[in-house]
Amino acid sequence: MKMLKKTAAAILVSSMIAGAAQAEISNDEVRIGYLADMSGTYRDLSGPGGLEALQMAIEDFGGTVNGKKIVTFNADDLNKPDVGANTVRQWIDERNVDMVTGMVASSVVLAAAKVVEQGGKLALISGAAASSITNEYCAPSHIHWTYDTFALANGTANAVLKDGGKSWFILTADYAFGHAMENDIKKVVEAEGGSVVGTVRHPFPSSDFSSYILQAQGSGADVVALANAGADTVNSLKTASEFGVTQSGQKLAGMVVFLNDIHAMGLDVTQGLMLTTGWYWDMNEETRAWAKRYEERVGRMPGMVPAGIYSATMHYLNAVKETGSDDAQVVRAQMAKTLVNDMFAKNGKIREDGRMVHDMYLVKVKTPAESKGEWDLYEVVSTIPGDEAFRPIGESQCQQMAPKG
DSSP: OHHHHHHHHHHHHHHHHHHHHHTSOGGGEEEEEEEEOSSSTTTTTSHHHHHHHHHHHHHHHTSEETTEEEEEEEEEOTTOHHHHHHHHHHHHHHHOOOEEEEOOSHHHHHHHHHHHHHTTOEEEEOSOOOGGGGTTTOOTTEEEOSOOHHHHHHHHHHHHHHTTOOEEEEEEESSHHHHHHHHHHHHHHHHTTOEEEEEEEEOSSOSOOHHHHHHHHHHTOSEEEEEOOTHHHHHHHHHHHHTTTTTTTOEEEESSOOHHHHHHHOHHHHTTOEEEESOOTTSSHHHHHHHHHHHHHHSSOOOHHHHHHHHHHHHHHHHHHHHTOOOHHHHHHHHHTSOBOSSSOSSBEEOTTSBEEOOEEEEEEOOTTTOOSTTOOEEEEEEEOHHHHSOOGGGOOOOSSOOOO
16 A cells, blocks of 8 residues: 555656646747748748748747747748758757747648657748648648638639639649649639639749730630739739730639739739738728838838738747747647737637638728828728638548547
8 A cells, every 4th residue: 555655656746747847948948930931932921021020029028938038040941842841850950949930832831840740849830821731731730820722712712703703714833832722712613603614833933924824815714813922923913914814804813912912013903803811901900000010120011921920929929928838739729728819810719720710801902093002902891700711620631630520
């Protein structure tokens, strides 16, 4: 009996020691890695501006968590999966990075997220679009924060279908993100009684879209959907304008269009374009106040990706503070049980598959006459409730968790 009591006591002490170890901040620092395209196609989407949003979050948090310093590292992934994966592996192995954020090109994200999972760390994905990240490629080691192809296709395609666009031609970036967007567009269009009459895939990145736009015109489709992003979308829209696509009666649907894209092209080219976004700077006093601070630092208004990076980082740091730990699964569990209420989202929730569910917004690009300032670019047409915007959990192909049906 004495031996049993001693054994039980030993087990209890061991459990307490293990719990205490788990509830500690490793290396006495919270270490965050920022991985993004800092120089290429997606530079303006996230890049240095996203890094600034991360730094704003850290500063607003006070620079420390429970007295432990917050340290950051950053790197340019060059939109290359091997570069992204190797960078994250080095961060984890040599610098014991706790969390990786930014994460833009979906092909890079899928490669880097696998390394994060193997290293037992956490990734907060704010820039990438592919809905497969929390579908067939879900993992307990990453959370998809800002938007995805399902939500964008669901919002924009439905609006264009209701406006009479029944036959579709899809111009697709030939990599993971573009493929996911193409599939999501097809599902929405066909579910609503429309049809996809043709597709063409272009290399990522591309500069000459002449032949692809000519194929789209030749298809006779009501709608030409652009399943690309960043500079590829800008170049596609410029070419479409030069070739008179809309003048000939076809509708253009930019499926992944960002605020910086509209600003770069100007309202003369983009006016009337319908698109879906996860956030807009001019929605309320809270969004305007944060956006003004960002503009003062970066020189331009933020789109949804920097706003998402800020939001995800703050939610993460709050979870570290609450748990007293930087253990990936301890922090993730805390994040999941806490609603997201900040300038980015209200009552946002993190599902079992890693999708952060929040409201999305259908917007229409203003005409030059309607705009009252350089960044007054969108009219918010409608709010799409989060549970309607994102893929229903019951339709998830996520195998590594047990989603509620």
